[in-house]
Amino acid sequence: MFRFFGGIAIFFALSMQAHAELEAGLAALKSKDYAVAIKELSPAADNGDASAQHAMGQIYESGLGVKKDPSLAISYYQKAASQGFAKAQLNLGTAYASGVGVEKDYGQAIKWLQKAADQGNPTASHNLAIMYAGGLGVVRDYPHAVLLYRKAIEGGYARSVYNLGVIYANGAPGVPQNLTMAYVVFSVASPNDTVSAGYKGIVGARLTPEQLQKAEKISASLKLGSALPLDVN
Known part of the structure; x- marks a missing residue:
């Protein structure tokens, strides 16, 4: 019994730490401290956080503190979009419509823009x-x-x-x-x-x-x- 609750306490402590790191990364991105943003957001994105994945997509799409990499940006947007993150669905759909970072595909553009619009x-x-x-x-x-x-x-x-x-x-x-x-x-x-x-x-x-x-x-x-x-x- 005590071990069970102890495990929960550790889980929540780790969750709170991860949330704090995510918030720190998003705040750093907003304040244009890109080195800190990448440091905090990259692990969160790798761990499946959709908002971090979307942010990393923005970083590589615009070359914020890194060399522009449209293909990598699309990869991050795809991960976030597949989790239902509306802004990533918008960016992914727009990329398919314009052919930036990915081969132009109006069918995919319609698909992802519709999902974002529905939200x-x-x-x-x-x-x-x-x-x-x-x-x-x-x-x-x-x-x-x-x-x-x-x-x-x-x-x-x-x-x-x-x-x-x-x-x-x-x-x-x-x-x-x-x-x-x-x-x-x-x-x-x-x-x-x-x-x-x-x-x-x-x-x-x-x-x-x-x-x-x-x-x-x-x-x-x-x-x-x-x-x-x-x-x-």
């Missing part, structure tokens, strides 16, 4: 929308791309604002032109997004006074990260 990663939703809008590895599907861009915006991803606004402003196969909705979408752009702000002005000039008043009323309560209305005419 609520807005960047993955944005990248996935680009693939559906462009027909990359899938049949081109603008309505689905719209749903993904909306999801990304509602998750706070600023870059999706322009892409979605343009689709509504111009219309696309399966997505009728809707200038009022385009105005509403452009309205949630971040303050430094001057391109979207410019398009908002262009779209606003094409609305009737009644449409503009309606769009402004709806937009007044919205911001990046807000749930967008389903449709506005």
Whole structure:
């Protein structure tokens, strides 16, 4: 009995130590102390910690304190992604889409981006929308791309604002032109997004006074990260 509980105490002590080393490594990476980060994170990654594996992938992808090694970065991302780590799934999917560190494979890109998007990663939703809008590895599907861009915006991803606004402003196969909705979408752009702000002005000039008043009323309560209305005419 006493040996049993003693074993548990040792296990928890080791677990706490490993957690402390992981946190120290992540903190060092954030503060750009890459030597310490690698020292602390590498053993944790080798022991199967997904967050450490993802961090090591970032280190080798960007060459942070080490020589860039895209292939090794992919290896770390694959290990973390297979454990369900959303940011690693995003990075792995993006790598397959771009062919950096791994042979370009749109099928694999879709697979991993979808897994990350399913976990609520807005960047993955944005990248996935680009693939559906462009027909990359899938049949081109603008309505689905719209749903993904909306999801990304509602998750706070600023870059999706322009892409979605343009689709509504111009219309696309399966997505009728809707200038009022385009105005509403452009309205949630971040303050430094001057391109979207410019398009908002262009779209606003094409609305009737009644449409503009309606769009402004709806937009007044919205911001990046807000749930967008389903449709506005």
